[in-house]
Structures are given as structure tokens and as C-alpha cells.
Amino acid sequence: MDHPPIPLSLAAAGPLTGIVTVPGDKSISHRSLMLGALAVGETVITGLLEGEDVLATAAAMTAMGASIQKKDQTWHVHGVGVGGLLQPQTALDMGNSGTSTRLLMGLVASHPITATFIGDASLSRRPMGRVIDPLSLMGASFTASPGGRLPLTMQGLCPAVPLRYTLPVASAQVKSAVLLAGLNTPGRTVVIEPVATRDHSERMLAGFGATLTVEPSPEGRIITLHGEPELRPQIITVPGDPSSAAFPLVAALIVPGSDVTIANVGMNPTRAGLVTILQAMGADISVMHPRTVGGEPVADLVVRHGALTGIEVPPDIAPSMIDEFPILFVAAAFAQGTTIMTGLDELRVKESDRIAVMAAGLAACGVTLKELPDGLAITGTGGDPLPGGATVDAHLDHRIAMSFAILGLNARAPVTIDDARPIATSFPTFVAMMESLGATRRK
Numbered sequence: 001m002d003h004p005p006i007p008l009s010l011a012a013a014g015p016l017t018g019i020v021t022v023p024g025d026k027s028i029s030h031r032s033l034m035l036g037a038l039a040v041g042e043t044v045i046t047g048l049l050e051g052e053d054v055l056a057t058a059a060a061m062t063a064m065g066a067s068i069q070k071k072d073q074t075w076h077v078h079g080v081g082v083g084g085l086l087q088p089q090t091a092l093d094m095g096n097s098g099t100s101t102r103l104l105m106g107l108v109a110s111h112p113i114t115a116t117f118i119g120d121a122s123l124s125r126r127p128m129g130r131v132i133d134p135l136s137l138m139g140a141s142f143t144a145s146p147g148g149r150l151p152l153t154m155q156g157l158c159p160a161v162p163l164r165y166t167l168p169v170a171s172a173q174v175k176s177a178v179l180l181a182g183l184n185t186p187g188r189t190v191v192i193e194p195v196a197t198r199d200h201s202e203r204m205l206a207g208f209g210a211t212l213t214v215e216p217s218p219e220g221r222i223i224t225l226h227g228e229p230e231l232r233p234q235i236i237t238v239p240g241d242p243s244s245a246a247f248p249l250v251a252a253l254i255v256p257g258s259d260v261t262i263a264n265v266g267m268n269p270t271r272a273g274l275v276t277i278l279q280a281m282g283a284d285i286s287v288m289h290p291r292t293v294g295g296e297p298v299a300d301l302v303v304r305h306g307a308l309t310g311i312e313v314p315p316d317i318a319p320s321m322i323d324e325f326p327i328l329f330v331a332a333a334f335a336q337g338t339t340i341m342t343g344l345d346e347l348r349v350k351e352s353d354r355i356a357v358m359a360a361g362l363a364a365c366g367v368t369l370k371e372l373p374d375g376l377a378i379t380g381t382g383g384d385p386l387p388g389g390a391t392v393d394a395h396l397d398h399r400i401a402m403s404f405a406i407l408g409l410n411a412r413a414p415v416t417i418d419d420a421r422p423i424a425t426s427f428p429t430f431v432a433m434m435e436s437l438g439a440t441r442r443k
């Protein structure tokens with residue numbers, strides 16, 4: 001990053017109130033740019049998340065031949081057609097974004113091009129072997145940094161070899177990488193998913209006109225994509241990101257007297273685990289006006305402050321709320337009793353080790369907890385303020401930064417995040433939205 005760190009500390013002098021919207025869904029935004037760039041004709045996107053991660057995807061697709069422009073409030077993508085991506089002239093800078101990296105590696109794998117992927121310090125620590133393995137089976141070749149990390153250079157193969165692949169980790173990024181590689185591959189590419197993960201790729205591939213089937217089986221969901229389709233351009237409305245909505249939602253639950261509505265939130269069942277778990281903890285959340293927008297379920301969430309009770313979170317719900325655990329840990333810190341959250345090994349390989357980094361920051365703020373190999377057990381205050389009074393190292397992780405900014409809203413002494421800049425990767429309007437609900441920046 002070009003600028004020095006920007007510390008952040010938020011406070012709430014009274015209840016949080018109001019109606020807000022959150023920016024567009026990050027996963028859907030990435031995919032709408034990628035598939036728009038492979039369709040023949042103009043795809044028009046409303047509500048695209050203009051966060052750094054998505055802009056990294058836009059820049060990479062442009063570097064490989066697509067035309068992507070913003071006019072007024074909509075984004076216009078002119079695609080190159082399946083198989084039409086061009087050799088990028090410089091390294092593709094993925095910034096902080098795992099989704100951009102892994103999905104674009106999938107796209108490159110079945111094109112006759114060579115691409116180098118680079119990223120920031122956080123992204124350069126994350127494992128890429130999970131996509132290198134299946135994409136190698138399809139014929140791509142790789143020169144990666146030790147441990148299968150960035151920077152890496154890959155050479156795609158055209159025609160690539162269709163693959164039948166059972167996911168060894170519950171990862172929508174790995175699933176999507178293989179499916180996207182399958183687009184420019186003759187024959188059928190099959191991904192078997194023992195544990196269901198977010199299904200935006202499947203929905204959007206079908207929406208763009210690809211032939212894709214999903215069948216349940218004893219082995220899991222069997223997703224079959226017929227290669228070499230002609231993708232038809234689409235008009236896409238991106239719903240609000242449930243992973244971003246999680247922050248004002250938990251803020252309203254922990255700040256006494258709060259009453260907040262978050263409008264237009266994506267409620268795809270593969271993403272909505274947090275609402276289910278918070279409701280099981282006793283949270284007052286009403287799911288209003290359920291509807292379908294652009295092939296995705298959407299609703300308005302009305303959230304009121306109230307008592308939370310610790311529970312044991314069933315590990316099998318984790319994939320449907322994988323990015324929401326840092327903020328669930330914060331909710332648990334204000335619950336009555338102990339919340340036990342396990343089955344979260346994947347959190348250790350996100351933008352930071354989200355188990356270790358959250359445990360350290362929560363402990364510094366006075367939270368009683370036990371770090372487990374695959375999760376955390378957190379004993380809450382029963383709603384009372386936490387001591388706070390810590391400066392937390394966010395480790396270049398937007399979700400850690402936002403989680404501690406929210407925790408600080410009910411702490412006796414300020415909680416400061418060392419560097420708020422990573423928040424712009426997924427939620428550039430986070431502070432402004434919290435201010436509109438009544439939170440203030442502490443000087």
C-alpha cells in the first residue's frame with residue numbers, strides 16, 4: 001500500500017438506529033465481471049461492489065482483452081467470448097484477493113496463455129496448491145513460490161483436459177476455478193462437492209446460458225458443466241453482501257437500544273448461516289420482504305438489540321458463514337455463557353489466521369476465551385461492556401479490522417485498529433455507513 005497505516009476507533013454514544021444498505025456482494029461481483037468478459041456482447045451490471053478486490057478482477061480481465069467501463073451507476077462489460085482471452089502483457093496484480101487469484105487461475109488454465117500472478121503480503125502467504133493441483137490435472141503448468149504460493153507463473157493448455165474432481169476442501173474458490181477452467185475445455189468437467197459451498201458460480205453460469213447440472217448423490221453435490229458454450233450477455237443486479245451486512249447487524253445486537261434495518265441483503269442459503277446462528281443465540285432479527293433479484297434470494301433484515309445466549313455452533317454450518325466468524329466471535333463476546341465454534345480450519349488460511357488473530361485481539365480487549373485447534377470457545381459478558389483499551393493488529397485483514405471496530409462500540413476504553421486501509425478491499429463505505437447509524441470516530 002502506498003500510504004501509511006490509518007488507525008481507526010469507533011464509538012457509540014447511544015443506540016444505533018436507521019436504515020442502511022451495504023455494497024454489492026463481493027463473490028457475485030467478481031463472477032459477473034468474469035462471465036461478462038467471456039460473453040459475446042454487452043453485460044450490464046448494477047450494484048457492483050467497487051472494492052479493491054473486485055477492481056483487481058476488473059483490471060485483470062481488461063488486461064486479458066475485455067472492455068470494462070463504468071457509466072453513471074452501471075458497469076458495462078464487453079466480452080471476448082469463451083476461449084478468447086488474450087495474453088496479459090504484465091503481471092496480474094491480485095492485491096489482497098484470494099477469490100480473484102483462484103478464479104482467474106481457473107480461467108487462464110484452459111487458454112493458450114502464460115500469466116504471472118502477484119499479490120500483497122497477506123495474499124502471498126495463502127495456499128494456491130488447492131487450485132494448482134486440479135488445474136495441473138487439466139494440463140496447466142506452474143512455477144510457484146515455495147509452498148505453492150504467489151508470486152506464481154502459469155501456462156494454460158488449450159485444449160485442456162476435462163476433469164472429474166472431488167473437492168478435498170470445502171472451498172467455493174476451488175470449485176469455481178475448476179468450473180471456469182471447464183468453460184474453454186471440450187467435453188464435461190465435473191466437480192463433486194462433499195460439503196455444499198456458496199453456489200454463485202453455478203447460478204451465474206446457468207444464467208449466462210451454459211449447460212450445467214447439479215445432482216445430489218451420496219458423495220455430495222455433483223456439478224457437471226458442458227464445455228465450450230456460447231455465453232449470452234446478461235443484465236445483472238448484484239444484491240447487498242451478507243458478509244458486509246454482518247457488521248451493522250452485530251453492531252445493532254450489542255449496542256443497547258439499537259434498532260437497525262439493513263435493506264437488500266443477499267440471503268442465498270449457502271451464505272445465510274450467520275442469521276440462523278444468531279437467531280439460535282436469541283437475536284431479534286426479522287427477515288422481511290423475501291424476494292428474488294437476478295436469480296439470488298434477497299431480503300431486508302430488521303435487527304434490534306437484545307440478550308444473546310452462548311451455543312455450540314454446529315460445524316456443518318461453517319461453509320455458509322465462513323467469512324462471518326470474526327464478527328460472530330464478537331457477538332459471542334457479549335453473549336451470556338459460552339459459545340463453542342469448531343470445524344473452522346479454513347479460517348487459518350484466509351487473509352490472516354483468523355482464529356489466532358481474533359483470539360489475540362479479543363484477549364487484549366478483555367474477552368475470556370480458549371483457542372482450539374479448529375476454532376474458539378468464547379465466554380461472553382452477558383451484554384455488559386468489555387474492558388477494551390487495546391490496539392489491535394488487523395494483519396492486513398479487512399474482516400478483522402471491521403470486527404474490532406464493531407467490538408469497540410461496547411467497550412469501556414477505546415479499541416483501536418492499527419490500520420483500517422484493508423477495509424476498502426470489501427467495504428469501502430463501512431465507516432460512513434456506521435456513522436449514518438450514529439457511531440462516531442474517536443479522535
Ligand SMILES: O=C(O)C1=C[C@@H](OP(=O)(O)O)[C@@H](O)[C@H](O)C1
Nearest residue numbers: 027099170171172173174322323
Ligand atoms: O468463492 C468465493 O467468492 C469465496 C469463497 C470463500 O473462500 P474459500 O473458497 O477459500 O472458502 C470465501 O471465504 C471468500 O471470501 C469468497
Ligand SMILES: C=C(OP(=O)(O)O)C(=O)O
Nearest residue numbers: 096097098099100323350
Ligand atoms: C476470505 C475472503 O476473501 P478472499 O479469499 O477473496 O481474499 C474474505 O473476503 O473474507
